Amino acid sequence: MSTRRARSTLASVCEAAAAHPDAALLHLGAEFDQLYAAWLPIHAEMWRLHSQHLEEWEKTGLSIDENLAAYFQLRTKIGLDAVIEASEKALDPIDAVATKIRETPAKTFGGLAVKARVLAYDAGLDMRDLPEEKLDGPEKAMNQFIAELDRLVSTGNA
Numbered sequence: 001m002s003t004r005r006a007r008s009t010l011a012s013v014c015e016a017a018a019a020h021p022d023a024a025l026l027h028l029g030a031e032f033d034q035l036y037a038a039w040l041p042i043h044a045e046m047w048r049l050h051s052q053h054l055e056e057w058e059k060t061g062l063s064i065d066e067n068l069a070a071y072f073q074l075r076t077k078i079g080l081d082a083v084i085e086a087s088e089k090a091l092d093p094i095d096a097v098a099t100k101i102r103e104t105p106a107k108t109f110g111g112l113a114v115k116a117r118v119l120a121y122d123a124g125l126d127m128r129d130l131p132e133e134k135l136d137g138p139e140k141a142m143n144q145f146i147a148e149l150d151r152l153v154s155t156g157n158a
Helices: 003-017 023-060 068-077 080-103 109-122 137-154
Strands: none
Touching: 023 068, 023 080, 023 109, 068 080, 080 109, 109 137
16 A cells, blocks of 8 residues: 555545544554555565675675674665664554554454454564465465455445
């Protein structure tokens, strides 16, 4: 989900949720989705640089265990450490909102869908940014479960 789309969704959800039994949870869910969408490009860059780092390290032919300082020096040189730090900084507010979501009881399928997205995030199964054909069984199952909850909400069975 793009950051712009997440912001638009946040505004829409907040307006619609004002009188909803899970208003607070829906608002937190929209905030979670917005923060998550903003983190995804940082996460993608981190993995791109991680792959680059491993490729460059392989070219040296050196053992990591025997050359740990050089290994980390290369990591810093290509910018991986800075992106890891940026990722961790971006995850802090996501984790804070996720904690509030976990602590807020759900009263509807809409609220349960919010909690399911946080569960996927907590379990490392949140792969919304990947095409379905690249997902393994657990990630597919979680995405399908969340999609089913979202379908129930969209058909007015929230």
